[in-house]
Amino acid sequence: MPRLLRIDSSYEADGSVSRDLTGVFADAWRGRGEAYDLVERDLRTDPAPHLAHAGLHWARALRGEPAEEESYREAARTQQALVDELLSADALLIGAPMYNYAMPSTLKAWIDQVHVRGLTSADDRDTRPLRGRSAVIVATRGTVHESGTVNEHRDHVVPPLRLILGEEFGMEVAVVTVDRTLSTSVAALSHERPAFAAGRRAAAARLAALARSIG
Numbered sequence: 776m777p778r779l780l781r782i783d784s785s786y787e788a789d790g791s792v793s794r795d796l797t798g799v800f801a802d803a804w805r806g807r808g809e810a811y812d813l814v815e816r817d818l819r820t821d822p823a824p825h826l827a828h829a830g831l832h833w834a835r836a837l838r839g840e841p842a843e844e845e846s847y848r849e850a851a852r853t854q855q856a857l858v859d860e861l862l863s864a865d866a867l868l869i870g871a872p873m874y875n876y877a878m879p880s881t882l883k884a885w886i887d888q889v890h891v892r893g894l895t896s897a898d899d900r901d902t903r904p905l906r907g908r909s910a911v912i913v914a915t916r917g918t919v920h921e922s923g924t925v926n927e928h929r930d931h932v933v934p935p936l937r938l939i940l941g942e943e944f945g946m947e948v949a950v951v952t953v954d955r956t957l958s959t960s961v962a963a964l965s966h967e968r969p970a971f972a973a974g975r976r977a978a979a980a981r982l983a984a985l986a987r988s989i990g
Contacts, residue, residue, distance in 0.1 A: 777990040778812040779804050780864035784882035785872050792956050793870035793915045799979045800868050803986035818881035826887045834893030857888045866990040867910040871932050878932045896943040906945030909989040912936050917957035953978045
């Protein structure tokens with residue numbers, strides 16, 4: 776049974792472009808038939824905790840002697856549950872809106888929990904159980920980040936996600952972006968609403984096609 780793990784990280788419960796677009800992908804995935812399973816984690820309502828102990832960045836065999844405090848053991852159990860949830864998925868979908876030129880802090884906390892050297896990424900061995908699986912990033916940005924614009928090199932959301940998911944985990948990463956999301960709420964940017972609407976439609980069409988072709 777192919778399984779999709781959908782991660783949403785928008786701070787908005789309603790009106791979120793990234794949520795709407797991950798929803799397009801999820802609907803198309805489930806539309807392939809009953810065999811296509813979906814697991815959803817909303818980091819707004821069910822956030823991953825910040826990594827409580829530096830040793831948890833490493834697989835158990837690489838940590839040395841584990842701490843004996845209950846807080847350490849509880850943190851390790853929480854982390855293992857998040858890692859297991861990820862490893863059980865055949866495909867990963869992440870809604871990644873940009874806030875202050877970076878990913879939401881809740882998404883960064885989730886990445887810190889599941890990026891474990893020697894478990895989900897390689898140490899001196901090629902221990903990458905997610906290698907070859909599909910990851911789709913839905914990146915939404917308030918302004919324009921196209922080539923030649925002032926914000927061209929100010930995207931600090933997609934590059935780190937590509938690095939972790941692609942290079943560290945070995946996943947096959949696809950990125951779908953939508954710019955100009957602020958045009959719907961900022962009067963000074965209202966002239967960009969037609970371009971935003973067109974970009975959103977194109978993104979939805981691409982995501983639906985991806986959902987029908989991967990996994």
